[in-house]
Amino acid sequence: MKIGVLTAMDKEFRLVSELAGSDPDMVVRASGIGKVNAAVAAYKLIAEEKVDVIINTGCAGGVDPLMKIGDVVIGSACAYHDVWCGVENEAGQIQGLPVLYDAEPMILRKVAMEFGADPKVHIGTICTGDQFLETAEDDARVKKVRPDALACDMEATAIAQVCYKQGIPFIAYKVISDVHYSGADKTLQQYDDFWSNLAEESFGILRRLFKAVR
Numbered sequence: 001m002k003i004g005v006l007t008a009m010d011k012e013f014r015l016v017s018e019l020a021g022s023d024p025d026m027v028v029r030a031s032g033i034g035k036v037n038a039a040v041a042a043y044k045l046i047a048e049e050k051v052d053v054i055i056n057t058g059c060a061g062g063v064d065p066l067m068k069i070g071d072v073v074i075g076s077a078c079a080y081h082d083v084w085c086g087v088e089n090e091a092g093q094i095q096g097l098p099v100l101y102d103a104e105p106m107i108l109r110k111v112a113m114e115f116g117a118d119p120k121v122h123i124g125t126i127c128t129g130d131q132f133l134e135t136a137e138d139d140a141r142v143k144k145v146r147p148d149a150l151a152c153d154m155e156a157t158a159i160a161q162v163c164y165k166q167g168i169p170f171i172a173y174k175v176i177s178d179v180h181y182s183g184a185d186k187t188l189q190q191y192d193d194f195w196s197n198l199a200e201e202s203f204g205i206l207r208r209l210f211k212a213v214r
Contacts, residue, residue, distance in 0.1 A: 035155065064143075077100040077101060
């Protein structure tokens with residue numbers, strides 16, 4: 001099985017590349033930030049690199065009170081929080097496409113078996129939008145669209161949509177780098193602390209995810 005791994009930022013790419021090592025069956029790429037960059041990179045992995053499955057990993061903001069910095073969210077499903085196509089569609093739904101893009105069931109079962117007892121790992125919905133969330137009010141806006149959301153990023157659902165249309169299994173794995181207790185200043189400090197102290201340990205869980213996907 002050839003596994004494609006997509007990150008958004010160079011910081012994430014460097015960490016994930018080190019974890020993947022020289023595995024010939026693993027292709028790690030950085031897409032750049034945002035839905036369009038992510039979709040283009042996902043399509044290139046499928047069309048040019050001929051990957052059999054895509055994992056999207058990187059950082060995300062925690063939008064649920066249960067989330068702590070350094071926790072991991074594995075997406076049982078991905079959804080948009082910034083899409084509105086009119087009253088005949090649900091909030092977050094692109095007309096003619098699913099509201100939720102479910103993770104590949106077989107992969108998700110393996111992941112649940114591997115991580116089910118780990119208190120730092122949560123399995124649930126990841127939301128995506130072209131916005132960096134900075135405040136508790138931003139989180140509340142996302143939760144209004146998707147009350148079940150645990151984390152929010154800027155790429156996962158765009159990649160899931162491409163995989164859905166191309167018939168490629170997909171799963172997202174996100175490390176919580178920031179939560180919003182008291183506004184943007186506090187969040188910025190938490191984000192800096194994450195990269196200084198927690199990133200390497202948190203991304204290390206990816207080794208177990210790689211094994212589960214295989």
